[in-house]
Amino acid sequence: MEEKLIVRDYFNNTGFERWKRIYGDEAVNRIQHSIRVGHQRTCDRVLDWLGNISGKSICDAGCGLGSLSLPLAQRGAQVLATDISEKMILEASHRRQQLQLPPDNPHFEVLELERIGGHYDIVICLDVLIHYPLAQVEKMLAHLSSLAGEHLLITYAPKTLLFAALKKVGEFFPGANKTTRAYQHRSEDIEAILLRQGWKIVRRAAIDDKFYFARLLMTGR
Template identity: 45%
Template sequence: MEATGGDELEAVKKYFNTSGFERWNKIYGETDEVNKVQLDIRQGHAQTVDKVLKWFDEEGGLQGASVADCGCGTGSLAIPLALRGANVSASDISSSMASEAARRYEAAKGAEPKGNAVFEAKDLESVTGRYDTVTCIDVMIHYPQDKADAMISHLASLSDRRLVVSFAPKTPYYSVLKRIGELFPGPSKATRAYLHAEEDVEAALNRAGFKVTKREMTATSFYFSRLLEAVRS
Protein backbone atom coordinates (compact mmCIF):
# COMPACT_ATOMS: atom_id res chain seq x y z
CA MET A 1 0.00 0.00 0.00
CA GLU A 2 1.14 3.55 -0.71
CA ALA A 3 2.07 5.39 2.46
CA THR A 4 -0.84 7.43 3.76
CA GLY A 5 1.01 10.21 5.48
CA GLY A 6 4.68 10.99 5.14
CA ASP A 7 5.29 14.32 6.85
CA GLU A 8 1.57 14.69 7.59
CA LEU A 9 1.48 11.35 9.40
CA GLU A 10 4.39 12.24 11.67
CA ALA A 11 2.95 15.69 12.35
CA VAL A 12 -0.46 14.27 13.23
CA LYS A 13 1.05 11.58 15.45
CA LYS A 14 3.18 14.08 17.36
CA TYR A 15 0.32 16.56 17.72
CA PHE A 16 -2.25 14.08 19.04
CA ASN A 17 0.20 12.62 21.54
CA THR A 18 0.99 16.05 23.03
CA SER A 19 -0.95 19.33 22.99
CA GLY A 20 -3.49 18.00 20.52
CA PHE A 21 -4.53 15.24 22.90
CA GLU A 22 -5.22 17.71 25.69
CA ARG A 23 -7.26 19.93 23.39
CA TRP A 24 -9.31 17.22 21.68
CA ASN A 25 -9.81 15.16 24.81
CA LYS A 26 -11.59 18.19 26.25
CA ILE A 27 -13.58 18.76 23.07
CA TYR A 28 -14.72 15.12 22.86
CA GLY A 29 -15.34 14.91 26.61
CA GLU A 30 -18.01 16.32 28.90
CA THR A 31 -16.05 19.02 30.69
CA ASP A 32 -17.39 22.56 30.75
CA GLU A 33 -13.83 23.86 30.30
CA VAL A 34 -14.28 24.54 26.59
CA ASN A 35 -14.73 27.75 24.68
CA LYS A 36 -17.54 28.56 22.25
CA VAL A 37 -15.68 27.19 19.23
CA GLN A 38 -14.69 23.96 20.97
CA LEU A 39 -18.24 23.39 22.21
CA ASP A 40 -19.56 23.92 18.69
CA ILE A 41 -17.08 21.37 17.29
CA ARG A 42 -18.04 18.89 20.04
CA GLN A 43 -21.70 19.24 19.12
CA GLY A 44 -21.00 18.91 15.40
CA HIS A 45 -18.88 15.79 15.82
CA ALA A 46 -21.56 14.28 18.07
CA GLN A 47 -24.15 14.89 15.36
CA THR A 48 -22.01 13.03 12.82
CA VAL A 49 -21.60 10.09 15.19
CA ASP A 50 -25.35 10.04 15.86
CA LYS A 51 -26.03 9.88 12.13
CA VAL A 52 -23.72 6.88 11.73
CA LEU A 53 -25.41 5.11 14.65
CA LYS A 54 -28.85 5.89 13.22
CA TRP A 55 -27.87 4.37 9.86
CA PHE A 56 -26.72 1.18 11.57
CA ASP A 57 -29.78 1.01 13.81
CA GLU A 58 -32.12 1.44 10.84
CA GLU A 59 -30.33 -1.40 9.04
CA GLY A 60 -30.95 -3.82 11.89
CA GLY A 61 -28.05 -3.03 14.18
CA LEU A 62 -24.60 -4.56 14.51
CA GLN A 63 -25.13 -7.28 17.11
CA GLY A 64 -22.25 -9.73 16.69
CA ALA A 65 -20.81 -7.91 13.67
CA SER A 66 -17.11 -7.12 13.35
CA VAL A 67 -16.18 -3.46 13.00
CA ALA A 68 -12.85 -1.70 12.50
CA ASP A 69 -12.99 1.91 13.65
CA CYS A 70 -9.88 3.54 12.24
CA GLY A 71 -8.84 6.84 13.78
CA CYS A 72 -11.07 6.18 16.78
CA GLY A 73 -9.99 9.21 18.82
CA THR A 74 -11.38 8.93 22.34
CA GLY A 75 -13.93 6.32 21.29
CA SER A 76 -16.93 8.50 20.45
CA LEU A 77 -18.11 6.00 17.81
CA ALA A 78 -16.34 2.78 18.84
CA ILE A 79 -17.78 2.75 22.35
CA PRO A 80 -21.50 3.06 21.41
CA LEU A 81 -20.96 0.46 18.67
CA ALA A 82 -19.60 -1.99 21.25
CA LEU A 83 -22.43 -1.16 23.65
CA ARG A 84 -24.83 -2.04 20.82
CA GLY A 85 -23.29 -5.51 20.55
CA ALA A 86 -20.58 -5.11 17.89
CA ASN A 87 -17.10 -6.57 18.19
CA VAL A 88 -14.99 -3.49 17.62
CA SER A 89 -11.31 -3.30 16.74
CA ALA A 90 -10.50 0.38 17.27
CA SER A 91 -7.22 2.10 16.52
CA ASP A 92 -5.72 5.56 16.58
CA ILE A 93 -2.35 6.95 15.54
CA SER A 94 -2.09 8.50 19.00
CA SER A 95 -1.33 6.22 21.95
CA SER A 96 -2.79 8.91 24.23
CA MET A 97 -6.09 8.83 22.33
CA ALA A 98 -6.26 5.03 22.25
CA SER A 99 -5.55 4.80 25.99
CA GLU A 100 -8.23 7.36 26.79
CA ALA A 101 -10.74 5.52 24.59
CA ALA A 102 -9.99 2.25 26.39
CA ARG A 103 -10.47 3.98 29.75
CA ARG A 104 -13.81 5.42 28.67
CA TYR A 105 -14.96 2.05 27.37
CA GLU A 106 -14.13 0.30 30.65
CA ALA A 107 -16.13 2.95 32.49
CA ALA A 108 -19.11 2.60 30.15
CA LYS A 109 -19.42 -1.12 29.40
CA GLY A 110 -20.93 -2.37 32.66
CA ALA A 111 -20.69 -5.83 34.19
CA GLU A 112 -22.23 -7.71 31.24
CA PRO A 113 -21.27 -5.93 28.01
CA LYS A 114 -23.22 -6.79 24.87
CA GLY A 115 -20.24 -6.51 22.55
CA ASN A 116 -16.54 -5.87 22.89
CA ALA A 117 -13.99 -3.21 22.01
CA VAL A 118 -10.22 -3.42 21.82
CA PHE A 119 -8.20 -0.21 21.42
CA GLU A 120 -4.72 -0.05 19.91
CA ALA A 121 -2.22 2.68 19.07
CA LYS A 122 -1.72 2.08 15.37
CA ASP A 123 -1.58 4.21 12.23
CA LEU A 124 -4.21 3.48 9.63
CA GLU A 125 -1.97 1.72 7.13
CA SER A 126 -0.91 -0.79 9.81
CA VAL A 127 -4.47 -2.00 10.43
CA THR A 128 -4.99 -5.53 9.12
CA GLY A 129 -7.76 -8.12 9.05
CA ARG A 130 -11.23 -8.38 7.53
CA TYR A 131 -14.34 -6.79 8.98
CA ASP A 132 -18.02 -6.59 8.16
CA THR A 133 -17.92 -2.80 8.54
CA VAL A 134 -15.06 -0.29 8.51
CA THR A 135 -15.46 3.28 9.76
CA CYS A 136 -13.15 6.29 9.55
CA ILE A 137 -14.72 9.47 10.93
CA ASP A 138 -13.19 12.97 10.78
CA VAL A 139 -9.69 11.71 9.95
CA MET A 140 -9.13 12.67 6.30
CA ILE A 141 -9.10 16.38 7.16
CA HIS A 142 -5.48 15.87 8.27
CA TYR A 143 -4.29 14.55 4.88
CA PRO A 144 -4.13 15.84 1.27
CA GLN A 145 -6.17 14.15 -1.47
CA ASP A 146 -3.50 11.71 -2.69
CA LYS A 147 -2.97 10.45 0.85
CA ALA A 148 -6.73 10.30 1.41
CA ASP A 149 -7.07 8.19 -1.77
CA ALA A 150 -4.52 5.73 -0.36
CA MET A 151 -6.38 5.69 2.94
CA ILE A 152 -9.66 4.85 1.22
CA SER A 153 -8.00 2.08 -0.78
CA HIS A 154 -6.63 0.49 2.37
CA LEU A 155 -9.86 0.91 4.33
CA ALA A 156 -11.73 -0.78 1.49
CA SER A 157 -9.32 -3.73 1.56
CA LEU A 158 -10.34 -4.34 5.19
CA SER A 159 -14.09 -4.33 4.58
CA ASP A 160 -16.19 -7.29 3.47
CA ARG A 161 -19.40 -5.28 3.17
CA ARG A 162 -19.56 -1.66 4.22
CA LEU A 163 -17.35 1.41 4.55
CA VAL A 164 -18.33 4.66 6.30
CA VAL A 165 -16.12 7.74 5.96
CA SER A 166 -16.44 11.44 6.68
CA PHE A 167 -14.44 14.40 5.43
CA ALA A 168 -14.52 18.18 5.27
CA PRO A 169 -16.09 18.93 1.86
CA LYS A 170 -14.33 21.17 -0.60
CA THR A 171 -16.85 23.76 -1.78
CA PRO A 172 -16.35 27.45 -2.62
CA TYR A 173 -17.99 28.46 0.67
CA TYR A 174 -15.95 26.16 2.89
CA SER A 175 -12.78 26.98 0.99
CA VAL A 176 -13.29 30.65 1.86
CA LEU A 177 -13.96 29.81 5.51
CA LYS A 178 -10.80 27.71 5.64
CA ARG A 179 -8.76 30.53 4.11
CA ILE A 180 -10.12 33.01 6.64
CA GLY A 181 -9.18 30.63 9.45
CA GLU A 182 -5.66 30.28 8.11
CA LEU A 183 -5.21 34.05 8.30
CA PHE A 184 -5.61 33.87 12.08
CA PRO A 185 -3.43 30.97 13.22
CA GLY A 186 -3.53 29.99 16.87
CA PRO A 187 -1.20 27.95 19.07
CA SER A 188 -3.56 24.94 18.92
CA LYS A 189 -3.39 24.74 15.11
CA ALA A 190 -0.49 22.33 14.87
CA THR A 191 -1.64 20.34 11.83
CA ARG A 192 -2.90 21.45 8.44
CA ALA A 193 -6.54 21.03 7.49
CA TYR A 194 -7.45 19.67 4.06
CA LEU A 195 -10.78 19.89 2.27
CA HIS A 196 -11.80 17.14 -0.15
CA ALA A 197 -14.15 17.31 -3.12
CA GLU A 198 -16.96 14.81 -2.72
CA GLU A 199 -16.54 13.59 -6.30
CA ASP A 200 -12.88 12.78 -5.58
CA VAL A 201 -13.75 10.77 -2.47
CA GLU A 202 -16.54 8.96 -4.28
CA ALA A 203 -14.23 8.19 -7.21
CA ALA A 204 -11.72 6.65 -4.81
CA LEU A 205 -14.48 4.53 -3.28
CA ASN A 206 -15.60 3.40 -6.73
CA ARG A 207 -12.06 2.43 -7.72
CA ALA A 208 -11.90 0.32 -4.57
CA GLY A 209 -15.07 -1.53 -5.55
CA PHE A 210 -17.57 0.35 -3.40
CA LYS A 211 -20.76 2.23 -4.29
CA VAL A 212 -22.08 5.13 -2.21
CA THR A 213 -25.56 4.37 -0.89
CA LYS A 214 -26.10 7.04 1.78
CA ARG A 215 -25.01 10.66 2.26
CA GLU A 216 -25.39 13.13 5.11
CA MET A 217 -24.04 16.58 5.86
CA THR A 218 -23.35 18.07 9.27
CA ALA A 219 -22.71 21.79 9.46
CA THR A 220 -22.50 23.96 12.56
CA SER A 221 -20.80 27.32 12.95
CA PHE A 222 -17.27 25.87 13.10
CA TYR A 223 -17.66 22.21 12.13
CA PHE A 224 -18.55 20.80 8.75
CA SER A 225 -18.38 17.17 7.71
CA ARG A 226 -19.72 15.15 4.77
CA LEU A 227 -20.63 11.58 5.67
CA LEU A 228 -20.78 8.73 3.14
CA GLU A 229 -21.79 5.10 3.49
CA ALA A 230 -20.60 2.81 0.71
CA VAL A 231 -21.19 -0.90 0.16
CA ARG A 232 -19.15 -3.40 -1.78
CA SER A 233 -20.48 -3.48 -5.34
Protein backbone atom coordinates in the same frame (compact mmCIF):
# COMPACT_ATOMS: atom_id res chain seq x y z
CA MET B 1 8.58 15.69 8.46
CA GLU B 2 6.14 13.16 7.00
CA GLU B 3 2.48 14.23 7.37
CA LYS B 4 1.56 11.24 9.52
CA LEU B 5 4.37 11.91 11.98
CA ILE B 6 3.29 15.52 12.36
CA VAL B 7 -0.30 14.40 12.96
CA ARG B 8 0.80 11.74 15.45
CA ASP B 9 2.94 14.24 17.31
CA TYR B 10 0.06 16.71 17.45
CA PHE B 11 -2.45 14.15 18.80
CA ASN B 12 0.05 13.02 21.43
CA ASN B 13 0.58 16.57 22.68
CA THR B 14 -1.44 19.81 22.33
CA GLY B 15 -3.97 18.13 20.07
CA PHE B 16 -4.68 15.50 22.70
CA GLU B 17 -5.54 18.12 25.33
CA ARG B 18 -7.71 20.13 22.93
CA TRP B 19 -9.63 17.18 21.51
CA LYS B 20 -10.09 15.64 24.95
CA ARG B 21 -11.91 18.84 25.92
CA ILE B 22 -13.93 18.90 22.69
CA TYR B 23 -14.94 15.23 23.05
CA GLY B 24 -15.65 15.63 26.77
CA ASP B 25 -18.41 17.42 28.65
CA GLU B 26 -16.65 20.25 30.45
CA ALA B 27 -17.26 23.90 29.49
CA VAL B 28 -15.53 24.88 26.22
CA ASN B 29 -15.39 27.95 23.99
CA ARG B 30 -18.00 28.42 21.28
CA ILE B 31 -15.82 27.07 18.47
CA GLN B 32 -15.01 23.93 20.41
CA HIS B 33 -18.66 23.64 21.40
CA SER B 34 -19.75 23.81 17.76
CA ILE B 35 -17.24 21.09 16.82
CA ARG B 36 -18.46 18.98 19.76
CA VAL B 37 -22.09 19.31 18.65
CA GLY B 38 -21.35 18.64 14.97
CA HIS B 39 -19.18 15.64 15.75
CA GLN B 40 -21.83 14.17 18.04
CA ARG B 41 -24.38 14.54 15.25
CA THR B 42 -22.03 12.63 12.93
CA CYS B 43 -21.67 9.79 15.45
CA ASP B 44 -25.45 9.71 16.02
CA ARG B 45 -26.08 9.56 12.27
CA VAL B 46 -23.68 6.64 11.83
CA LEU B 47 -25.36 4.72 14.65
CA ASP B 48 -28.76 5.46 13.12
CA TRP B 49 -27.70 4.32 9.62
CA LEU B 50 -26.12 1.12 10.90
CA GLY B 51 -29.18 0.08 12.93
CA ASN B 52 -28.84 -3.35 14.48
CA ILE B 53 -25.15 -4.18 14.60
CA SER B 54 -25.26 -6.95 17.16
CA GLY B 55 -22.63 -9.56 16.26
CA LYS B 56 -21.08 -7.48 13.47
CA SER B 57 -17.31 -7.04 13.30
CA ILE B 58 -16.41 -3.36 13.03
CA CYS B 59 -13.10 -1.57 12.61
CA ASP B 60 -12.99 2.07 13.72
CA ALA B 61 -9.85 3.52 12.13
CA GLY B 62 -8.53 6.67 13.81
CA CYS B 63 -10.92 6.11 16.71
CA GLY B 64 -9.73 9.02 18.86
CA LEU B 65 -11.26 8.78 22.32
CA GLY B 66 -13.75 6.14 21.24
CA SER B 67 -16.74 8.48 20.75
CA LEU B 68 -18.07 6.00 18.21
CA SER B 69 -16.26 2.75 19.11
CA LEU B 70 -17.68 2.72 22.64
CA PRO B 71 -21.37 3.02 21.62
CA LEU B 72 -20.75 0.46 18.84
CA ALA B 73 -19.49 -2.03 21.43
CA GLN B 74 -22.39 -1.16 23.75
CA ARG B 75 -24.74 -2.10 20.88
CA GLY B 76 -23.23 -5.57 20.62
CA ALA B 77 -20.69 -5.20 17.80
CA GLN B 78 -17.19 -6.66 18.14
CA VAL B 79 -15.01 -3.60 17.67
CA LEU B 80 -11.36 -3.12 16.78
CA ALA B 81 -10.52 0.55 17.36
CA THR B 82 -7.11 1.87 16.38
CA ASP B 83 -5.43 5.24 16.45
CA ILE B 84 -2.00 6.59 15.56
CA SER B 85 -1.87 8.42 18.92
CA GLU B 86 -0.94 6.50 22.03
CA LYS B 87 -2.43 9.21 24.24
CA MET B 88 -5.81 8.98 22.51
CA ILE B 89 -5.84 5.18 22.87
CA LEU B 90 -4.94 5.37 26.57
CA GLU B 91 -7.79 7.79 27.24
CA ALA B 92 -10.20 5.72 25.12
CA SER B 93 -9.30 2.60 27.15
CA HIS B 94 -9.95 4.58 30.32
CA ARG B 95 -13.41 5.55 29.02
CA ARG B 96 -14.12 1.89 28.18
CA GLN B 97 -13.30 1.00 31.79
CA GLN B 98 -15.59 3.74 33.12
CA LEU B 99 -18.43 2.32 31.00
CA GLN B 100 -17.70 -1.14 32.41
CA LEU B 101 -17.37 -2.64 28.95
CA PRO B 102 -15.34 -5.86 28.63
CA PRO B 103 -11.56 -5.26 28.45
CA ASP B 104 -11.41 -6.56 24.86
CA ASN B 105 -14.39 -4.74 23.37
CA PRO B 106 -13.60 -2.33 21.90
CA HIS B 107 -10.14 -3.77 21.44
CA PHE B 108 -8.04 -0.58 21.39
CA GLU B 109 -4.69 -0.58 19.64
CA VAL B 110 -2.10 2.05 18.73
CA LEU B 111 -1.87 1.49 14.99
CA GLU B 112 -1.59 3.72 11.94
CA LEU B 113 -4.59 3.04 9.75
CA GLU B 114 -2.65 1.73 6.77
CA ARG B 115 -1.18 -0.95 9.06
CA ILE B 116 -4.52 -2.36 10.18
CA GLY B 117 -4.94 -5.99 9.13
CA GLY B 118 -7.86 -8.43 9.13
CA HIS B 119 -11.33 -8.34 7.66
CA TYR B 120 -14.43 -6.63 9.09
CA ASP B 121 -18.10 -6.43 8.15
CA ILE B 122 -17.92 -2.66 8.52
CA VAL B 123 -15.01 -0.21 8.48
CA ILE B 124 -15.45 3.36 9.73
CA CYS B 125 -13.12 6.35 9.58
CA LEU B 126 -14.54 9.60 10.94
CA ASP B 127 -12.91 13.03 10.95
CA VAL B 128 -9.47 11.69 10.07
CA LEU B 129 -9.11 12.42 6.34
CA ILE B 130 -9.16 16.18 7.03
CA HIS B 131 -5.55 15.76 8.16
CA TYR B 132 -4.29 14.44 4.82
CA PRO B 133 -3.85 15.61 1.21
CA LEU B 134 -5.76 13.81 -1.54
CA ALA B 135 -2.94 11.51 -2.67
CA GLN B 136 -2.60 10.19 0.88
CA VAL B 137 -6.38 9.93 1.25
CA GLU B 138 -6.49 7.75 -1.86
CA LYS B 139 -3.96 5.31 -0.37
CA MET B 140 -5.79 5.28 2.94
CA LEU B 141 -9.18 4.62 1.36
CA ALA B 142 -7.69 1.83 -0.77
CA HIS B 143 -6.36 0.16 2.35
CA LEU B 144 -9.55 0.61 4.37
CA SER B 145 -11.58 -0.75 1.43
CA SER B 146 -9.47 -3.91 1.40
CA LEU B 147 -10.48 -4.55 5.03
CA ALA B 148 -14.24 -4.08 4.60
CA GLY B 149 -16.88 -6.60 3.59
CA GLU B 150 -20.25 -4.83 3.68
CA HIS B 151 -19.70 -1.13 4.25
CA LEU B 152 -17.12 1.60 4.55
CA LEU B 153 -18.23 4.82 6.26
CA ILE B 154 -16.08 7.93 6.10
CA THR B 155 -16.24 11.66 6.65
CA TYR B 156 -14.24 14.35 4.93
CA ALA B 157 -14.23 18.15 5.05
CA PRO B 158 -15.87 19.46 1.89
CA LYS B 159 -14.25 22.13 -0.24
CA THR B 160 -16.77 24.87 0.47
CA LEU B 161 -17.07 27.97 2.61
CA LEU B 162 -15.39 25.88 5.25
CA PHE B 163 -12.13 27.56 4.40
CA ALA B 164 -13.13 30.80 6.06
CA ALA B 165 -14.27 28.95 9.15
CA LEU B 166 -11.11 26.91 9.31
CA LYS B 167 -9.07 30.07 9.45
CA LYS B 168 -10.80 30.69 12.75
CA VAL B 169 -10.35 27.15 14.02
CA GLY B 170 -6.74 27.10 12.85
CA GLU B 171 -5.71 26.68 16.46
CA PHE B 172 -6.92 23.09 16.32
CA PHE B 173 -4.46 22.00 13.70
CA PRO B 174 -0.73 21.32 13.92
CA GLY B 175 2.12 23.13 12.24
CA ALA B 176 3.30 26.71 12.05
CA ASN B 177 0.72 27.64 9.42
CA LYS B 178 -2.06 25.78 11.18
CA THR B 179 -4.74 26.25 8.55
CA THR B 180 -2.69 24.45 5.88
CA ARG B 181 -2.92 21.26 7.93
CA ALA B 182 -6.67 20.99 7.50
CA TYR B 183 -7.31 19.58 4.05
CA GLN B 184 -10.64 20.03 2.34
CA HIS B 185 -11.64 17.61 -0.38
CA ARG B 186 -13.97 17.82 -3.35
CA SER B 187 -16.88 15.39 -3.16
CA GLU B 188 -16.24 14.33 -6.78
CA ASP B 189 -12.67 13.32 -5.89
CA ILE B 190 -13.62 11.33 -2.81
CA GLU B 191 -16.54 9.57 -4.49
CA ALA B 192 -14.37 8.73 -7.53
CA ILE B 193 -11.80 7.08 -5.27
CA LEU B 194 -14.51 4.99 -3.62
CA LEU B 195 -15.98 3.95 -6.97
CA ARG B 196 -12.50 2.89 -8.14
CA GLN B 197 -12.37 0.66 -5.05
CA GLY B 198 -15.52 -1.10 -6.28
CA TRP B 199 -17.98 0.57 -3.90
CA LYS B 200 -21.39 2.09 -4.53
CA ILE B 201 -22.34 5.14 -2.48
CA VAL B 202 -25.48 4.09 -0.62
CA ARG B 203 -25.95 7.06 1.73
CA ARG B 204 -24.74 10.64 1.93
CA ALA B 205 -25.19 13.31 4.59
CA ALA B 206 -23.99 16.86 5.10
CA ILE B 207 -23.44 17.58 8.76
CA ASP B 208 -22.74 21.24 9.34
CA ASP B 209 -22.63 23.41 12.41
CA LYS B 210 -21.09 26.88 12.76
CA PHE B 211 -17.52 25.55 12.92
CA TYR B 212 -17.96 21.92 11.97
CA PHE B 213 -18.42 20.83 8.38
CA ALA B 214 -18.45 17.18 7.38
CA ARG B 215 -19.67 15.06 4.54
CA LEU B 216 -20.54 11.56 5.64
CA LEU B 217 -20.61 8.74 3.10
CA MET B 218 -21.68 5.14 3.50
CA THR B 219 -20.69 2.68 0.79
CA GLY B 220 -22.02 -0.75 -0.08
CA ARG B 221 -21.12 -3.45 -2.57
